[in-house]
Each structure stands twice: as C-alpha cells, then as structure tokens.
Amino acid sequence: MHRRGFLVAGLATALSGSRALAQMKMDGMSGMDSMPGMESGHAGHDMGAMAQAPAALPEGEALRELPLLANEAGRSGLFRARLTAEASTARFVEGQDTPILAYNSTSPGPLIEAYEGDRVEITFANRTEGEQSTVHWHGMPVPADQDGNPMDPVAAGADRVYAFELPEGSAGSYWYHPHPHGRTSEQVYRGLAGAFVVKAKADPIPAAYGDTALMFTDLRLAADGSMPDNTMTDLMNGRVGDHVLVNGQKNPKLAVTLGAKRRLRLYNATNARFLRLAFANAAMTVIGSDGGLLEAPVAADEILLSPAERVELVVAFDKPGAATLTTLDYDRGWMGPGRPADAGLTLLTVDVADMPAEAMPPLPERLRPIAPLGQPTVSRRLVFTETMAMNPTGMEMGFLINGKAFDMARVDIVARAGETELWEIVNQADMDHPFHLHGTQFQVIEHERDGKVSKPPYLAWKDTVNVARGETVRLVTRQERPGARMYHCHILEHEQLGVMGIVDVQA
Numbered sequence: 001m002h003r004r005g006f007l008v009a010g011l012a013t014a015l016s017g018s019r020a021l022a023q024m025k026m027d028g029m030s031g032m033d034s035m036p037g038m039e040s041g042h043a044g045h046d047m048g049a050m051a052q053a054p055a056a057l058p059e060g061e062a063l064r065e066l067p068l069l070a071n072e073a074g075r076s077g078l079f080r081a082r083l084t085a086e087a088s089t090a091r092f093v094e095g096q097d098t099p100i101l102a103y104n105s106t107s108p109g110p111l112i113e114a115y116e117g118d119r120v121e122i123t124f125a126n127r128t129e130g131e132q133s134t135v136h137w138h139g140m141p142v143p144a145d146q147d148g149n150p151m152d153p154v155a156a157g158a159d160r161v162y163a164f165e166l167p168e169g170s171a172g173s174y175w176y177h178p179h180p181h182g183r184t185s186e187q188v189y190r191g192l193a194g195a196f197v198v199k200a201k202a203d204p205i206p207a208a209y210g211d212t213a214l215m216f217t218d219l220r221l222a223a224d225g226s227m228p229d230n231t232m233t234d235l236m237n238g239r240v241g242d243h244v245l246v247n248g249q250k251n252p253k254l255a256v257t258l259g260a261k262r263r264l265r266l267y268n269a270t271n272a273r274f275l276r277l278a279f280a281n282a283a284m285t286v287i288g289s290d291g292g293l294l295e296a297p298v299a300a301d302e303i304l305l306s307p308a309e310r311v312e313l314v315v316a317f318d319k320p321g322a323a324t325l326t327t328l329d330y331d332r333g334w335m336g337p338g339r340p341a342d343a344g345l346t347l348l349t350v351d352v353a354d355m356p357a358e359a360m361p362p363l364p365e366r367l368r369p370i371a372p373l374g375q376p377t378v379s380r381r382l383v384f385t386e387t388m389a390m391n392p393t394g395m396e397m398g399f400l401i402n403g404k405a406f407d408m409a410r411v412d413i414v415a416r417a418g419e420t421e422l423w424e425i426v427n428q429a430d431m432d433h434p435f436h437l438h439g440t441q442f443q444v445i446e447h448e449r450d451g452k453v454s455k456p457p458y459l460a461w462k463d464t465v466n467v468a469r470g471e472t473v474r475l476v477t478r479q480e481r482p483g484a485r486m487y488h489c490h491i492l493e494h495e496q497l498g499v500m501g502i503v504d505v506q507a
C-alpha cells in the first residue's frame with residue numbers, strides 16, 4: 001500500500017481538537033470570503049481569532065541594521081563564532097513581551113559576514129526546550145554533512161560544529177534557518193532565521209552605496225502577545241501573518257540624501273508570504289539574485305520575491321520626499337477563506353532629504369561573467385500535486401511530489417556529482433510552490449504555461465524559484481559534492497506536510 005497523503009482528522013485532533021476539523025470543513029465551502037467579520041486583512045486565522053483586529057505595531061522607527069555576528073577567530077581567512085538557539089522574548093507591542101525563539105537572543109538572527117575563500121567554523125548550541133534543531137545554510141555550497149539536513153538533527157542541549165569553506169566566486173546573499181524534521185515551520189515563524197552574506201574579495205559595486213540587508217518576516221500576534229500555533233488554514237496555504245516586518249520592525253524609516261544610491265539585499269524569510277514589491281519615488285535596479293551578482297544590472301519596476309528568494313538591488317533616490325517600498329497584489333492561489341490582503345502594505349519608508357548627496361560613482365555596466373551550465377546529460381521531471389478528499393474519518397489532504405509524500409528513509413533521485421541535469425518542475429496544483437534545491441545553485445532556462453514557452457530575461461544563479469500553479473519551470477543544475485540533498489517547497493508548512501524529496505549525489 002502506498003500512502004497518498006495524510007489524514008487531516010488525526011492531525012486536527014493532535015493540534016486543537018474538533019474545532020480545526022470544523023474549520024477545515026468550512027474552508028471547503030464556497031462564498032465564505034463575503035462573510036461578515038472575515039475581511040481579508042486577517043489572514044489565515046481560525047474562526048475565533050478572525051473576529052479580532054490584529055494588534056497595532058509602532059511604525060516609523062529608525063531602521064535597525066542587523067547586528068553582526070562577531071568573528072572570534074582573530075586572523076583573516078577564518079570565520080569562527082557561536083550560534084545559540086534558545087527561547088527569548090521580543091517587544092513588538094508596547095508593554096507586551098512576546099515569547100520567541102532567537103539565535104543569540106536576536107530575531108532575525110545576527111548577520112554573518114564572511115569572504116570568499118574563508119573557512120567557516122560555527123558552533124551551534126541548541127538550547128531550545130526539548131526540541132531538536134539544525135542550522136541549514138540556505139543556498140550555500142557546503143558539504144552535505146554540514147548542511148543541517150533533517151537527517152542530522154542536533155538534540156536539545158547539544159552542540160555541534162558546522163565547518164565549510166566558501167569557494168571563490170561564491171559571494172552572494174544567503175541565509176540560515178533550522179531544518180529539523182517536522183519542526184522547521186514552527187521554529188522559523190517563532191524567530192529562527194538570519195542572513196549570511198558572502199562578500200567578494202573584489203566587489204564591483206561602489207562602496208559608497210553601502211550594503212544593507214533587509215530581512216522580511218511575517219508576524220502574527222494573539223491578543224495576549226503570544227504567537228498562535230498553526231491552524232488548518234495555515235497548514236494548507238502556508239502561514240501568513242498580520243505584519244510583514246523588516247529586520248524585526250514594522251515599516252521602519254531610513255534617511256538618505258537626495259541623489260543617494262543604496263545597495264539593498266532583500267530576503268524573503270517568511271514562511272509563506274509572496275511579496276510583489278515596488279518602490280514609489282525611487283528607481284530599482286536588480287544587480288543580484290539568490291546566488292550573487294548578475295552579469296549586468298537590470299532596471300525593474302517591480303519584483304516578485306517568493307518565500308526564501310533573495311534579490312540584490314541598487315535603489316536610486318532622485319526625488320525628495322518619501323520613497324516607499326510597498327506591496328502589490330499577487331494571487332498565488334489560496335484555499336478557503338481568509339486570503340490575506342497582499343496589496344498596499346508599506347514595508348519601508350525612505351526619507352529623501354532635499355540636501356543633495358555627494359556625487360555617487362556610477363554602477364558598472366558589467367558586474368561579473370556567469371557561464372551557462374550548458375547541455376544537460378540527464379533529465380528529471382517533478383510533478384507537484386495536491387489531493388483532497390472527504391472520507392468517513394475526515395478530510396484527507398495530500399501535498400505530493402510525483403505522487404509521494406516525503407519519506408526520510410527513501411531516496412527519490414540518484415544523481416552523479418559533476419553531471420549537468422535538466423530538472424523540469426511541473427506544478428499541477430492550485431497554489432504556487434516555491435521550489436528550493438539544496439547543495440548548489442541552478443539556472444532557470446524556461447517557463448511554460450498553457451503551451452507557451454518563455455525564457456527568463458537574464459541569466460542568474462538561483463536556489464529557489466517560484467513555480468506558479470499551472471506552470472512548468474525548467475532549470476539546469478549540477479551538484480559538485482556527493483551526499484544526500486533535499487529539494488522541497490519553501491512554503492514551510494508544505495515542506496512539513498511532505499512536499500520534499502531526497503537526491504542522493506554519488507561521487
């Protein structure tokens with residue numbers, strides 16, 4: 001017998017009793033969006049929480065730069081530090097402490113900055129209360145046994161050292177987050193995620209632009225200031241919160257002078273929020289993707305950043321007044337009521353002073369070469385589906401790749417190190433699924449929808465790509481290092497429910 005999915009009834013009982021199952025049944029009904037008290041701003045709550053307006057968070061505070069993780073090595077070429085995951089508190093609302101999980105008592109976690117060619121040795125101390133965890137180095141070219149896979153959990157109370165080298169050419173905007181079996185979604189939304197920037201030895205972007213990481217997270221607070229558990233709606237759609245935060249703050253303020261250019265690294269570290277972003281009164285130029293710089297800058301009016309994706313921008317502030325980073329509507333497919341209000345959120349406000357800046361050096365026309373991965377010798381096809389059926393014991397819901405839910409004891413694909421492969425990701429489901437592959441970066445070569453094939457506008461290194469519902473994405477990839485690697489949907493609730501597989505890369 002093959003397991004087609006999992007029983008929501010059993011899961012619902014484990015989570016919150018019969019209310020969740022009732023919720024599940026109501027979610028299946030149509031026309032719920034127009035029910036009184038269910039205005040779309042209150043995303044993904046159960047019925048009880050939905051009637052309640054989300055807490056107001058202070059806005060307009062000065063943007064906090066992410067605190068740097070200090071390098072304790074004391075010599076160049078080595079980055080050595082300690083990351084401790086533990087329970088902590090954060091003050092999102094005046095007078096109310098919210099229990100969170102944090103790395104080194106801060107959420108988002110400290111910014112790790114190291115250089116191409118460095119060796120990295122980070123001791124991870126899991127001081128959570130009774131939960132296993134790992135540190136996954138998202139997008140980074142690290143050996144399989146250093147990648148914080150679910151197969152290598154760190155028990156509560158235990159330490160382990162993650163050690164790896166940062167190869168030449170690996171400069172880029174990576175991040176780190178837990179990846180333990182069955183606990184990733186919750187550990188991330190409770191606060192465990194941080195940015196890891198690998199710097200180039202010779203960086204073509206003018207230093208006068210600065211370099212600021214902006215990490216987006218998605219907060220939901222209950223009336224008592226706690227973070228509510230996931231509901232059935234969250235499990236189906238992915239957890240969408242009430243407040244998109246930037247470096248832990250709601251709509252913070254950044255002051256610049258007129259004519260300034262700023263280098264910004266945008267991180268979608270939310271569990272499931274799709275961010276279609278635009279800058280009002282400022283011009284965006286894309287200079288980098290998940291795995292580092294593009295070949296040449298590309299002007300952009302808007303950017304779709306799906307969960308786990310990153311983009312590197314140069315933003316030119318040439319008009320005085322307020323330049324705001326806002327969200328546009330994006331329909332990524334939603335099951336049941338409570339589709340979040342995605343449009344019109346102001347994430348960041350930049351105050352552009354009248355006083356002109358010192359003249360900014362121009363952005364170079366060429367950033368770095370990217371060699372195409374070339375002709376694949378192997379091809380794979382991964383089909384994403386959702387199944388949902390009512391049976392006597394409840395609703396059976398499945399999120400599957402090639403008809404299967406994740407099984408840690410099963411190898412789904414056997415690959416060979418150094419071989420170029422074509423991966424065709426087919427989304428036959430009703431929701432978009434951002435696809436992430438561990439261990440390497442890939443190049444998207446085409447998208448297909450309704451028989452129409454389109455090429456991406458530029459070559460880029462990616463480790464996460466959104467596969468819209470009804471769409472097929474073709475990418476080429478090559479794993480250089482042997483070992484077991486995960487691939488999965490980066491809506492973390494979907495990953496948890498089984499939208500994940502293992503590719504065993506053999507030497």
Ligand SMILES: [Cu+2]
Nearest residue numbers: 433489491494
């Ligand atoms: Cu998904």
